[in-house]
Amino acid sequence: MAGDELKSATELKPASVKVFNCPSCGAGVVLRAAGQSVTAVCGSCAAIIDSSNENYKVLEKASKKGKRDQVIPLGQRGKFRGVVWEVIGYVERSDGSSVYNWSEYLLFNPIKGFRWLTEFDGHWNYVITTKSKPVEDNLGRRKAAYLNKDYYLFHRGSAKVNYVIGEFYWQVKQGETVEVEDYVSPPEILSSEKNKNEIVWSLGEYVSDSEVKSAFQITKPMPLQSGVAPNQPSTVTETANYAGKYWGIFLGILFLIQFGSMFVSKNETVYSGQFNYSSSDTEKLKVSPQFELGQGMSNLEVSVSAAVQNNWVEVQSELVNDDNGESEDFEQGIEYYSGYDSDGSWSEGSQYSSLILSSVPSGRYHLNIEASGPALPILSPTISVDVVTPENTVAKNSYWQNGKLKSVEPVLNEKIEGIAKYYFENGQLNKEIGYRNGEKNGKYTIYAEDGAVQQTGIHLNGQLNGNVKWYDPKGVVTRDVYYNNGVQVPNSSASATSLTLNVVVKRDVTTWSNFLWALFLISFFPILVLWRNRSFEMSRWSQSDFSPYYQHQEEN
Amino acid sequence: MKKAFIVYGTAICLIFAYANYNGWTIADSVKSGKWGPHGHSAYHK
Numbered sequence: 001m002a003g004d005e006l007k008s009a010t011e012l013k014p015a016s017v018k019v020f021n022c023p024s025c026g027a028g029v030v031l032r033a034a035g036q037s038v039t040a041v042c043g044s045c046a047a048i049i050d051s052s053n054e055n056y057k058v059l060e061k062a063s064k065k066g067k068r069d070q071v072i073p074l075g076q077r078g079k080f081r082g083v084v085w086e087v088i089g090y091v092e093r094s095d096g097s098s099v100y101n102w103s104e105y106l107l108f109n110p111i112k113g114f115r116w117l118t119e120f121d122g123h124w125n126y127v128i129t130t131k132s133k134p135v136e137d138n139l140g141r142r143k144a145a146y147l148n149k150d151y152y153l154f155h156r157g158s159a160k161v162n163y164v165i166g167e168f169y170w171q172v173k174q175g176e177t178v179e180v181e182d183y184v185s186p187p188e189i190l191s192s193e194k195n196k197n198e199i200v201w202s203l204g205e206y207v208s209d210s211e212v213k214s215a216f217q218i219t220k221p222m223p224l225q226s227g228v229a230p231n232q233p234s235t236v237t238e239t240a241n242y243a244g245k246y247w248g249i250f251l252g253i254l255f256l257i258q259f260g261s262m263f264v265s266k267n268e269t270v271y272s273g274q275f276n277y278s279s280s281d282t283e284k285l286k287v288s289p290q291f292e293l294g295q296g297m298s299n300l301e302v303s304v305s306a307a308v309q310n311n312w313v314e315v316q317s318e319l320v321n322d323d324n325g326e327s328e329d330f331e332q333g334i335e336y337y338s339g340y341d342s343d344g345s346w347s348e349g350s351q352y353s354s355l356i357l358s359s360v361p362s363g364r365y366h367l368n369i370e371a372s373g374p375a376l377p378i379l380s381p382t383i384s385v386d387v388v389t390p391e392n393t394v395a396k397n398s399y400w401q402n403g404k405l406k407s408v409e410p411v412l413n414e415k416i417e418g419i420a421k422y423y424f425e426n427g428q429l430n431k432e433i434g435y436r437n438g439e440k441n442g443k444y445t446i447y448a449e450d451g452a453v454q455q456t457g458i459h460l461n462g463q464l465n466g467n468v469k470w471y472d473p474k475g476v477v478t479r480d481v482y483y484n485n486g487v488q489v490p491n492s493s494a495s496a497t498s499l500t501l502n503v504v505v506k507r508d509v510t511t512w513s514n515f516l517w518a519l520f521l522i523s524f525f526p527i528l529v530l531w532r533n534r535s536f537e538m539s540r541w542s543q544s545d546f547s548p549y550y551q552h553q554e555e556n
Numbered sequence: 557m558k559k560a561f562i563v564y565g566t567a568i569c570l571i572f573a574y575a576n577y578n579g580w581t582i583a584d585s586v587k588s589g590k591w592g593p594h595g596h597s598a599y600h601k
Contacts (some may be wrong), residue, residue, distance in 0.1 A: 242558050250565040254572060261576040299579035470594045508579065517582045518572040522565050 022047060024058050032075065032088045033108045037167035043074070043091075048174070051167060060174060066092050066163040068103050071220050072117070074166045078216035081118075081126070085109050087216070089166030095514075096158040096177075100263060114169055117212060118204065122225030123232060124212050125189060125204035134190055134201055142546065144183045144190055146203065151190040152185030153546045154230045159193065169195065182230060186540075189231035206231050228540040240533040243526040250522045254515060262510045268294075271505040275369055277376050279497040288367040289321055291505065295362050299507040302330070302367075303354035305502045310337050312349075312376035315501065318368040319357065330355060332373075342425075356511055369503065374484075376499050387434030387442035389418025400425045410435075424449050448473065460485070 018034035027044035031037060031051055039059065048060040070090050072078075077086045089106030102120035109115075116127035130161040134146035142153035160177045176195075183190040187206040192199050197497060209222045234240075253375070271291040277284070293300070304315050312335030320327040332355060338347035393410035400406045404427045410418035415438030422431040428449050434442030440459035448454050453475065457468035463486035470479040481488055541547035565595070 223567050239557060243561060246558075246561060246565055250569060253569045255571045257576060297578050299581055356581045359579050397565065511581050514575050514580075514582055515574055518568050525561055525564070 020051075020054070020056055023049065023056050024061060029056075030075070031167055032086055033169070036108075037088070037169055039170065039172045040167040041165045041172075043165065046165070048164065048172065052169070052171075059171070066090075066165070068092050068101055069220070070103065070165075071119075071218055071222065072105050072212075072216050076216050080107070080212075080215040081227075083109055083112050085112075085115065085288045087166070089164070089168045091161060091168075092163040093159045094162055095162065098160070098162075100161070106166065112241070116202070116204075117207075119212075121227055121229070122209060122223040123229035124207045124209055125229075125231070126207045127191075127202050127204040130190075130201040130203050133199075134192075141548065144181075144192075146201075149185055149188075151185045151188070151546075154184045154189075154544045155182040155183065155540075156180070156545070165364070184231045187233040187235070204231065206233060215470060227543065228536065230540065230543070232540065234533055234536040234540075236529055236533045236536065240526075240529045243387060243529045247522060247526040251519070254518050254522070258512070258515045264509040265510045266294075266298075266550055267510065269504060270300075270506045270507045271367070271503070272447060273503055275371075275501040276498055277371060277501065281432065284370050284372070286369045286371075286501075288369065288503065290364050291367045292364050293360060293362050293507055297359045297361055299511065300357040300360040301354055301504075301506040301509040302332070302357065303352065303502075303504045303506070304332050304334065304369075305352040306334050306375065306499055308334055308336050308351055308375040308499070311335070311370050311373070313373040313375040313499065313501075315353075316370045316372070319360070320366050320368060321361075322364040324363070325452075328357060328360075330357070356509070356513075360507075367503065367505070369501065371499070371501055387419055387436065393417055441444060457483075462486075 016034050018031040019028050020031070022029050022042040022045060024042060024047035027042060029040050029042050029049065029051075031040055034051070038050070040049045040051040040235060041047070041281035042049060044059075046065075047058050050057045050059050072087050072090075074087055074090060077084055079085075085107035086109070087105050088108045091104040091106070092101060093104065094101045102118060105119075107115040114129075116125075118125045118127055130146060133144075133145040134151070136144045143150045145151070148526060157180060158177050159180045161172065161174055164172050164174065170196070178193040178195045180194075181192045182367055189204040189206070190201065190432075191204065192201050194200075199216075209225065209418075212218070213222055215331070270293060271288060273288055274287040275395075297488045301320070302317065302319070304317075306313055312333060315332045316329070317332065318327050318329045332353040333359075334351060334353050335349040336347070336351045337349055339344070340344065343420065389410045393412045396409045396411045398406040400423075402425060404425060405423050407420065409416045409420040412418075416435040417437065417450040418435060420431075420433050421429060422433075424430050426449065428451060429447050430449075431441055431444065431446050433444040436442065439462040441461065443456065443458055445453060446455040450473070452473050453471050455470050457464055458466040464483035465485060466483060468481050468483055469477050472478050538547075538549045541549050574580075
């Protein structure tokens with residue numbers, strides 16, 4: 001839209017159609033806006049002619065040919081936005097690099113004046129010159145305000161006239177270059193064109209190609225659309241707006257319901273008790289006293305806690321309805337670990353666990369509880385740890401090379417039976433190990449070369465069972481680890497003697513899980529829409545040096 | 557689309573209110589939470 005400021009309808013002189021002969025080639029040149037256009041281009045020889053007066057002087061000869069497909073021919077009339085327009089001029093322009101080319105169609109109506117239709121990459125804009133100068137704001141994100149609306153800088157560069165045909169209301173020149181700035185606020189685009197003498201601002205509105213095609217009865221194929229135009233309206237913007245609005249309303253309703261539920265929740269403790277597990281227990285199953293749940297249907301929170309330390313316990317429970325015999329079973333785990341490392345103290349897990357049972361009907365209930373895990377007391381092996389060597393065994397001896405005794409193993413029926421002894425090369429006792437039927441069973445002791453006890457423990461059927469202790473030379477225990485069938489019980493210095501399980505049952509408690517699920521469900525659609533809208537905007541602004549989404553080097 | 561979202565959101569709110577009223581919890585943390593006849597088999601998995 002290079003050229004002089006557009007004349008408003010009231011400033012327009014009456015237009016009339018006039019024909020004159022081209023001073024360059026003699027062909028007839030039609031002036032469709034005679035009296036208003038100041039330049040005409042001969043359709044035959046493409047000479048640019050001064051049409052502001054009847055001298056018809058040639059301003060420039062033989063324009064270059066157009067590179068783009070002119071889809072609306074000169075003289076074509078069409079009813080667009082309720083007004084009949086006639087195409088009187090066509091310009092092809094490009095940016096400074098000549099990579100991007102676009103078309104501009106000058107429309108004329110004797111009452112309304114001039115308008116433009118521009119086309120780039122199949123995207124169309126309906127453009128009018130502004131009646132007042134927009135206010136530019138270079139603080140922060142660059143923008144321009146026009147008619148109380150902000151437009152953000154999208155593009156800054158130059159535009160060069162490559163080809164013209166028809167007539168124009170300014171003195172058009174091939175190769176004429178202006179500086180342009182485009183500010184966008186979809187579906188509008190505010191553009192400024194600046195040359196040495198003036199700045200012209202125009203306001204464009206994105207229009208669909210189908211609207212243009214229909215208005216001007218275009219029979220040729222319309223240019224194919226590609227990419228997202230700077231001011232192309234997002235198809236999901238409207239959806240995003242209402243989705244956000246109703247999301248806010250629904251969120252408010254959810255909060256109201258949640259806080260209402262919290263307000264009316266009884267949070268009533270219907271049972272609280274302790275169960276003690278000790279090594280003398282023969283029955284792991286514990287049964288709570290009967291408790292009663294009030295009228296109606298409500299949830300139930302079952303909490304268990306135990307003072308486990310670097311250990312865990314699993315609690316299997318059964319809530320039994322004593323009125324009808326039905327039951328619901330569930331499991332809870334308690335594990336808690338803590339310690340110190342180079343970063344200081346640490347802990348993970350919890351000595352507490354709770355769960356919610358849904359919609360438990362009223363009635364009389366009791367809990368069956370069974371705990372398991374290494375945190376529970378472990379019964380000591382029930383075998384005799386004292387092994388004696390039967391009299392009818394045969395001693396099988398072995399010797400060191402120095403002639404000293406190396407081992408003495410009592411053998412019965414080709415299997416070691418009793419206490420086997422092993423010696424150091426100096427003759428000092430090294431190990432005493434109990435055997436039954438060829439397998440390690442009972443106590444064993446390991447000695448140092450000076451005769452001090454180093455380690456004691458118990459085997460059961462070949463496996464370590466019970467406490468294994470290590471001693472320093474003074475006979476002080478330095479390490480004490482509990483083994484269960486050959487497996488070291490984690491972090492246990494000794495078998496626990498008891499564990500107390502605290503159980504609390506509450507009726508009609510407040511939960512947030514329903515709220516969070518409802519929040520997720522009502523948020524899913526708006527988030528999807530916002531994500532699509534953002535993707536669209538990012539695609540739009542990916543073409544700009546002034547994108548709010550990408551880092552860029554802004555020109556000064 | 558707009559109408560569908562309004563209906564959908566309203567339905568979520570109603571279900572949420574009904575669930576809270578009846579003590580029904582979506583995130584019921586019971587792994588095998590089924591009511592059944594009380595007995596050894598129901599208890600020991």
